[in-house]
Amino acid sequence: MITRVTTQMSMAAATSRLQAGAAKLAQLTDQATTLKAIGRPSDDPVGTATAMQVRKDQAANAQWSRNADDAAGWLATTDSALGDVYSVLSKVRDLTVQAANSATMGDADRDALVTEFQGLATDLASSANTKYGTRSVFAGASTAATVFDPTSGWASSTAPVDRRIGDGTTVRVDTAGASVFGTGADSVFATISSIVTDLQNGVNVNPRLNDLDARIDAVRGAQADVGVRHAAAITAQSSLKSASVDLEARRSSVEDKDLAKAVLDLQVQQTTYQAALAVTAKVLQPTLMDYLR
Structure with missing residues (x-):
């Protein structure tokens, strides 16, 4: 069975991909700005759990240090x-x-x-x-x-x-x-x-x-x-x-972002997003007037 791909379907798929790319670009921009690898728990659930345990250990260690002093x-x-x-x-x-x-x-x-x-x-x-x-x-x-x-x-x-x-x-x-x-x-x-x-x-x-x-x-x-x-x-x-x-x-290995890596990831994502915009513009360029001609 051959499924017909309409222009509307193509536009919806392209829009979804562009939105995902824009979201990833925004995430990497935030990481490059804050140098934090985890902005919200959903970014890395496993890393978030690990970070919470490490912070708990840090709090206990800090209290024991005060007691030892x-x-x-x-x-x-x-x-x-x-x-x-x-x-x-x-x-x-x-x-x-x-x-x-x-x-x-x-x-x-x-x-x-x-x-x-x-x-x-x-x-x-x-x-x-x-x-x-x-x-x-x-x-x-x-x-x-x-x-x-x-x-x-x-x-x-x-x-x-x-x-x-x-x-x-x-x-x-x-x-x-x-x-x-x-x-x-x-x-x-x-x-x-x-x-x-x-x-x-x-x-x-x-x-x-x-x-x-x-x-x-x-x-x-x-x-x-x-x-x-x-x-x-x-x-x-x-x-x-x-x-x-x-x-x-x-804690730093889980939560923090290396500056060089953050900048590199951001540049790669920016290039990828710009390329996606360019390709989408070309693929979805024909209009009704193009078909009538």
């Missing part, structure tokens, strides 16, 4: 505070040794030592209230303005403070102040107070060295623990930065 900053502050505490306790121990070996010490010398001990206790109290931002590093989840007072003790929370730095990976950023400074009669402040009392009463302070050594060991242990957690946070920072670069490369 916060963790590293918090733990660095804690490590610095523990260094100060260790330095002060070392001075307290040196003074205690000096006081224990000074059998002929006069009242003036004794008063000077007492003043030094009290000043060092004040320095320790300041370290116990060290803050990172608005949060106390030795107070767990507590939001109290002052978490330690030498007379009333700790106003801290036992709830730990964690930061999520990866998929299923967290790092604890707080350090229990009680484990560093002690509590009650076992606290370093009570020990210093006892040294001062013994010194004022002429009692040998040498037995207090064992208490000081125990507290110094506790500070060293806390420093080691904080160091391990700080290293984990720093490692996470580095890994997350690398992941951020990789994710951006993946």
Whole structure:
């Protein structure tokens, strides 16, 4: 069966092809202008789904990076505070040794030592209230303005403070102040107070060295623990930065258009469209007057 092709059918087919070419030309023009390979989901459904997943991964990576930065900053502050505490306790121990070996010490010398001990206790109290931002590093989840007072003790929370730095990976950023400074009669402040009392009463302070050594060991242990957690946070920072670069490369490969390729595709489509216009004009040129002649 032979199908008759009318002029109207030819014109409809040509118009459809020209409209498709014009639409493609408009799409490529938009891509060359914005350098985006996907203007709407229908342009590339598979690419759109991939891009959405990559952007989701980027958002999670960005949040983990902020958490890792916060963790590293918090733990660095804690490590610095523990260094100060260790330095002060070392001075307290040196003074205690000096006081224990000074059998002929006069009242003036004794008063000077007492003043030094009290000043060092004040320095320790300041370290116990060290803050990172608005949060106390030795107070767990507590939001109290002052978490330690030498007379009333700790106003801290036992709830730990964690930061999520990866998929299923967290790092604890707080350090229990009680484990560093002690509590009650076992606290370093009570020990210093006892040294001062013994010194004022002429009692040998040498037995207090064992208490000081125990507290110094506790500070060293806390420093080691904080160091391990700080290293984990720093490692996470580095890994997350690398992941951020990789994710951006993946996103760009799906969403972005290479400038050279975009310009080339546009030029090719422009040439193709112009050729289609020229051919269509020639094919559909005959009119009724042409047939009558």
